[in-house]
Amino acid sequence: MKILLLGYGKMGKIIEEIAVSRGHQIIGKINIDNRAELEQIQAQNVDVIIEFSQPEAAISNIRWGLERGIPVVSGTTGWMEKKPEIEKLTADKEGTFFYASNFSIGVNVFFKVNQYLAQLMDEQSDYKVSIEEIHHTEKKDAPSGTAITLAEDIVKNIDRLSQWELTEEKPMPKDALPITSKRIDPAPGTHIIRYQSEIDDIEITHTAHSRKGFALGAVLVAEWIKDKKGLLTMDDFLSFRNF
Numbered sequence: 001m002k003i004l005l006l007g008y009g010k011m012g013k014i015i016e017e018i019a020v021s022r023g024h025q026i027i028g029k030i031n032i033d034n035r036a037e038l039e040q041i042q043a044q045n046v047d048v049i050i051e052f053s054q055p056e057a058a059i060s061n062i063r064w065g066l067e068r069g070i071p072v073v074s075g076t077t078g079w080m081e082k083k084p085e086i087e088k089l090t091a092d093k094e095g096t097f098f099y100a101s102n103f104s105i106g107v108n109v110f111f112k113v114n115q116y117l118a119q120l121m122d123e124q125s126d127y128k129v130s131i132e133e134i135h136h137t138e139k140k141d142a143p144s145g146t147a148i149t150l151a152e153d154i155v156k157n158i159d160r161l162s163q164w165e166l167t168e169e170k171p172m173p174k175d176a177l178p179i180t181s182k183r184i185d186p187a188p189g190t191h192i193i194r195y196q197s198e199i200d201d202i203e204i205t206h207t208a209h210s211r212k213g214f215a216l217g218a219v220l221v222a223e224w225i226k227d228k229k230g231l232l233t234m235d236d237f238l239s240f241r242n243f
């Protein structure tokens with residue numbers, strides 16, 4: 001497969017390594033300082049774009065691919081308020097767009113455990129729920145995209161909560177799920193869900209030991225998505241049963 005990398009930072013480099021080891025060809029590595037090279041890329045020479053850049057760049061990168069009929073796999077976080085624009089463009093162009101806040105298989109299993117635990121805890125109002133995420137200090141967005149996915153699933157399943165809020169020493173509304181973001185090197189990504197009561201605590205944690213799981217997930221999705229159309233997610237890719 002011929003892959004164009006939009007964003008060639010920490011993730012782009014590991015994706016390249018894994019893609020090449022699986023027999024794929026990288027036909028371009030685009031960063032903020034060599035974006036002009038995109039002009040030389042012929043759309044017919046690209047099977048799929050893998051996009052891991054930064055929040056301000058994601059929209060124009062994804063647009064570039066969809067407007068040329070190239071399937072786009074994106075993992076960039078921190079731009080979700082603009083996602084409807086990309087969903088519309090995908091529909092208008094009858095294109096292919098795959099987004100995941102986290103491509104690791106382990107985290108996607110963790111998402112399911114989180115949903116199930118939240119359903120069980122809906123009626124247990126003595127427990128206070130909170131999320132903590134820990135990432136390296138170069139991370140640009142907070143909370144992490146993964147923490148937002150976890151929080152949205154908790155809020156959806158627990159009636160006493162109706163929103164999530166970053167804990168920044170401000171008073172927390174009663175119906176808000178607090179998220180604490182910590183930036184500590186070299187943490188590739190840790191997410192902790194806590195239910196705490198006077199009697200006991202329940203805690204579930206996912207700890208990434210490296211970026212390999214995120215990068216491998218993105219390459220596997222790129223292989224899978226090649227002949228598919230529309231808006232696709234990790235649930236489509238993993239075919240999880242509904243709990």
Ligand SMILES: NC(=O)C1=CN([C@@H]2O[C@H](COP(=O)(O)OP(=O)(O)OC[C@H]3O[C@@H](n4cnc5c(N)ncnc54)[C@H](O)[C@@H]3O)[C@@H](O)[C@H]2O)C=CC1
Pocket residue numbers: 006007008009010011012030031032033035052053054055057061074075076077078100101102103104138214
């Ligand atoms: N969904 C997932 O599983 C994962 C998502 N991420 C997300 O992926 C993104 C990238 O993460 P890292 O590689 O760690 O960041 P990084 O900072 O190491 O790399 C980002 C790269 O994007 C490039 N870039 C900036 N503007 C650009 C533009 N207009 N066009 C093309 N490239 C541009 C920069 O030059 C930089 O090299 C972040 O949003 C991060 O949160 C990271 C890991 C896993």
Ligand SMILES: O=C(O)C1=N[C@H](C(=O)O)C[C@H](O)C1
Pocket residue numbers: 077101102135139140143144145146147188189190214
């Ligand atoms: O920026 C990162 O590094 C990561 N970003 C993603 C996120 O925001 O959830 C996924 C992973 O946790 C690593």
